[in-house]
Amino acid sequence: MADSGGPSALDSWRDSQAVSLHHIDPAPIESPATERDDLTLPDDVIDDEENYTPKDRRSGTAAAPGLSGTGRGAIYYLTRIQKYSSYAMSLFTTLHISNVSLIPAATGSVDASETYLLMTREIYQTSIAEPLLVILPVVAHVGSGVALRLLRRAQNVRRYGDRGLWTGRGSHGNTTSPWPEMSFISISGYAFMIFYSGHVLMNRLLPLAVEGDSSNVGLAYIAHGFARHPFVSWFSYIGLIGVGAGHMVWGTARWLGLAPSTRGWLKPRNKTVSVVVDRKTRRQRRRRWLGVQGMTVLVAALWAVGGLGVVARGGPTSGWLGALYDNLYAKAGL
Template sequence: MDPHGLDPRDHQLSHKASQETFISLVQLDPEPIQDLYQDEGPDFDPTRDASPSEDAAEGGSLANSIHSLKSSGSGGAAGGIGLNTMTPLGLSGSGHGAIYYLTRIQRYSSYTFSLFASLHLATTSVIPLLARSVPASESYLLLAREIYQTPLSEPLLVALPIVAHVGAGLLARLLRRRENLRRYYGAGDEKTHMGLGITKPTARFLRSGWPRLSWIALSGYGFTAVVAAHAFMNRGLPLVVEGDSANIGLAYVAHGFVRHAWTSWAAYAALLGIGCGHMVWGWAKWFGVSQGAGWVLERHTGVPEVDRKARRKRRRRLIWINAVAAAATAVWAAGGLGVVARGGETLGWVGKVYDGLYDKVPLF
């Protein structure tokens, strides 16, 4: 008998209980952990210290918690449960995985495209709104084309950023799915969960391993479609039919609103609404504002006063972001739909050229 009154058999019972607890936890249906870090934005660093107020509320620095997880998980053969950003793609020289670099590509490509979008917004909306005339605004559009429609600047400012932005997002989703399948379902590593009796989750998105599709990503796919259609109608189609797009300007758009009103209004309303919403929410994500925006509080502390303050803060952010998106849409629509769309029909041989271009598209 132990002089302290402890029976040595208690250690065996405790050890057995801990194993049973581990097995019971493994049998739970997990939710992909990647979404938690995805919601924090591309600049989220789990090893970064929280703010003093957050430290006081959470009882310590997040960096210390992550450091302890890494320390506890580094001893196993498979890395344990530590947070490891090393990937098989070889992008681990600085301790970051492939998703980290893909997110950076998405971010910096949006900077470049935003420069083009600002110039395009000014020449197709702001200047027509101030000039109140389509012919008076054409010269400014031609001047802006000398900046973003040259053989060098057009691929760098328009085509390449779009391809990089969309491609990086799609590839990141594929990598997250592969990581979820490997982490939770043992895909590619049958020894990881051998003999543990893991049951697969019942939810379809959990079984497939795909991360949740956010509203920013969903609007981005829609924005890609309408931008591609817009570029085809105003740039690609004239190049194919006429050999160049020198005659394409605001008058071409105004002519389309007269001859094909319903299609033009629907197309440009989708372009403005989805585009402004996606870009404003995207910039809010880069600044770390969208992560705390919402109408419903996701995590409750159990303290009514704290929950009310957190809920009001989330709702204020949601309202402000949507207000900025609505204001950007209104400004673009005021000049684009309020002035250019009412510019009238183009007559003469130029009008016939416009009719020939629109006739090539089945929907017009």
Template structure:
């Protein structure tokens, strides 16, 4: 075999593998007499270095962190956001089982109520409800907002009101001055991903869901002992349009956010996408990267469809079709729904 062809093939494979590596900063090499300069450092230079180190520690301490810590605030906020999602996933798994899997297995709303009451002993006590539901949800959303604000502040501090795009070569800049002004405003803020957007929508939907099923009964009746799957079925029977829209939208957005969020924690979402990314100048490499990214994208979205379908099969296929309640329970439910605006 020709030695030249072997070299070309190895070169292409090496280029493909290099594309999988994350970029890392490269420190500038020392000057030829760099060691001598460090040994014979001038007093002014030493004072400047000490002042710079002191300023760095002061900036960290101003965020409420110890000056001796080597991690910035975003490091801790990212872990708060991550570990709070672990805790909330425990509650979400129990909720999936009681509102979808058991109704789907029994095909009956009354027969599934006992499983819901049993699960409430786990996540609806005075101790477990704040730890498994309220605090993780608030911490997850608050840390996400704080991360965005800190990254915006970093961009302003690093680029002094300019944008990261201003350091790109001229052939990467497009549009008129008005478009560049718009691009400047967008680049100051960190990228707004689909995961982040769906998270904010889901936070509002979960808050509304908690108000209707937990907060309102506590405010009106004093407790939520009478609230169960029959309450949801009654709402679908009395207000079908808004119930289907609200619950269907919450399921779609919620399952998408949770699956893509877990894909992000496992490092899968970073390798998923419909496009190949920045061109490498090698058409074959670009095609291979594009295929790999699309395969991962299909796999993650397939998981989204699977989880959404499983949850909807029991919640919308069984509970939503359970029909209205009867007797005094129906009057209690009607009184609660009458207090909800827009119903």
């Protein structure tokens, strides 16, 4: 029979647990999921309308000034600016592709297509329509995209510091970064802006600066550039069409919830995480990928069939108009 004056087994167990508690290292406490700001959500969850639930729209520390009472933060509004500005640009894109590709493909002639270009220009190059259909949507789309990345990085830095919990080993032995991971849609968007800016500079801003207007700039001007400067022209327009079609189709599919994820396609952030996906899910993702990619190829083909198939082979322009075109390209350093 055990001695009643000695320590019991229960007392010994309690003492051992109390001692072990002193050796527990402190660890950061995660906030509850319902209180976490939408800035910490993955890009695909934030940008995916299908997965963006009211629970993820709490204001947290990223709420815009004066908007905290709505329960929706700055990320929510910036995401919608980016989304609906892309819808606004689709009208101009449709008209422009019709002018520079579909109509030339139907007529088979640059001269015969110029009349239709001048007619449709009256829709989107007026003093009212151009800012509303072209300038404002582009500025809003690009500006909101840049602001989204800056806000997400700021939230990560506030939580974990410049290095903090981000100090880990990446796939190539480098430390990770508080910057949000780039998706294919984001990278193609920045690349598209390079080609798009060059296109606007050559076809809209340069004629305005040199001639005072762009009334003499049309499809013949593009054909003249291909004839005089083939390498630069082919590179610029293939890049514009290829990158632009990919960005617009994949971006639209993402807003509609039809596109598979493109996060980590360039460099997976953590290769130690293994996700098991059943065969049916893989087939569904493959079909969605093939569907979006097929639509990308279709849009690029419609954009190129007349632009590269007819206009690019239209030949140089002679006379005073050809001299004017040569002067414009010379001003651009070509």
